[in-house]
Amino acid sequence: MRLKGKIAVVTGASRGIGRAIALRLARDGALVCVNYHSNAEAAQAVVGEIQKANGEAFALQADVGSVEQLGKFFEALDAELTIRRGEPRFDILVNNAGIAVTGTTATANEADFDRVFATNVKGPFFTTQHAIPRLRDGGRVINLSSGLSRRPMPQYSAYSMTKAAIDTFTIALAAELGGRGITVNTLAPGLTATDMNAGMREQPDVEGAFSSMTALGRVGKVEDIADAVALLASPDSGWVTGQYVEASGGLGLVVPGFGPN
Numbered sequence: 001m002r003l004k005g006k007i008a009v010v011t012g013a014s015r016g017i018g019r020a021i022a023l024r025l026a027r028d029g030a031l032v033c034v035n036y037h038s039n040a041e042a043a044q045a046v047v048g049e050i051q052k053a054n055g056e057a058f059a060l061q062a063d064v065g066s067v068e069q070l071g072k073f074f075e076a077l078d079a080e081l082t083i084r085r086g087e088p089r090f091d092i093l094v095n096n097a098g099i100a101v102t103g104t105t106a107t108a109n110e111a112d113f114d115r116v117f118a119t120n121v122k123g124p125f126f127t128t129q130h131a132i133p134r135l136r137d138g139g140r141v142i143n144l145s146s147g148l149s150r151r152p153m154p155q156y157s158a159y160s161m162t163k164a165a166i167d168t169f170t171i172a173l174a175a176e177l178g179g180r181g182i183t184v185n186t187l188a189p190g191l192t193a194t195d196m197n198a199g200m201r202e203q204p205d206v207e208g209a210f211s212s213m214t215a216l217g218r219v220g221k222v223e224d225i226a227d228a229v230a231l232l233a234s235p236d237s238g239w240v241t242g243q244y245v246e247a248s249g250g251l252g253l254v255v256p257g258f259g260p261n
Helices: 016-026 041-050 067-085 112-133 158-179 206-212 224-235
Strands: 006-011 032-037 056-061 089-094 135-144 183-189 242-248
Touching: 006 067, 016 032, 016 041, 016 089, 016 224, 032 041, 032 067, 041 056, 041 135, 056 067, 067 112, 089 112, 089 224, 112 135, 112 158, 135 158, 135 224, 158 183, 183 224, 206 224, 224 242
Parallel strands: 006 032, 006 089, 032 056, 089 135, 135 183, 183 242
Antiparallel strands: none
């Protein structure tokens, strides 16, 4: 188990990609803090699944878009880790929590704009600010972005902007923390089957269209993204920092109708 003895904090880990990441890091031996926004039952189910597999985990609530709640979250995290490990230090931070709102520039409203920026940009920034003095030297920060940060779609205008901000944050943070041996990388999923994008995937021919443009011939699974996070969290990734890593199965590498026979 490559992460035996390590401690990971995963935001937005009660469902979807975050859940898969928490399960994978625990399988690799890490003690995992499962952060959740509001669904305590789902978060406890993740903890239970990890424990059933002889892993270690606990759940803590916080809306990462609220600096006040983040302060309370890290106080609770300090207490929990001190009980479990004797000190409030950890090794891996995965800034996964995020929301998507749809709307073109012409149709977007201020409330949705503020909400998506609070969760997707303000959240990772201040979560990381709290984490910096608690992260051990040689640690890992992994920021979840999206392929939309570089290939935006009009109906996800504000969301695409938030993920582009995360890409920039990664580069600045990697330079800031490099002296401590802490690596910081962006992981950008392509279209992945989650409940958050179910509405889009249910539109006629969407999954087929994305699959036809992808070198590996399918839409991503949450486990695909969790595997990539595990790679960046591992000891073997210690010389990789400040990078944008796309986990999309090669989206855009194939032009439909012009692929190999």
